[in-house]
Amino acid sequence: MKKIVVCTVCPKGCAITVKDCGSQGVYYAGHSCERGKTYAAEECAAPKRILTASVRVQWGNRHMLPVRTTAPIPKDQLMAAMKALKKITLEAPVDFHQVILSDIVNTGTDVVSCMTVEREGMQ
Ligand code: SF4
Secondary structure, eight states, X not given: OEEEEEOOSSTTOOXXXXXXXXXXXXXXXXXXXXXXXXXXXXXXXXXEEOOEXXXXXXXXXXXXXXXXXXXXXXXXXXXXXXXXXXTOEEESOBOTTOEEESSGGGSSOOEEESSOBOBTTOO
């Protein structure tokens, strides 16, 4: 079966054709470099994504905090990870890049804050 994978490793965004994904005779076309071939192979075998989301914050100068995983996690774990994040309510202050949740859904990847949240009334 043929699959088109858009490489996200660099801004060029090559459309890579992968034929017979998962078989012995995998065929790649359209990649401009080896990094794209590696990406396409990974995307074919076990796709991963960076997860971005928001979590609730109490006592802060904002109510929601944007967060993200420090590395891509398996695509089939994204919903479980979202559910885990939905259960979290942080208490301000929160620092930029503070670990919010370690080893989310046993992926070995941490979730960190994408910004600072000050405690309400403290500057
Ligand atoms: S295949 Fe290479 S050049 Fe093309 S997008 Fe991927 S990393 Fe960039």
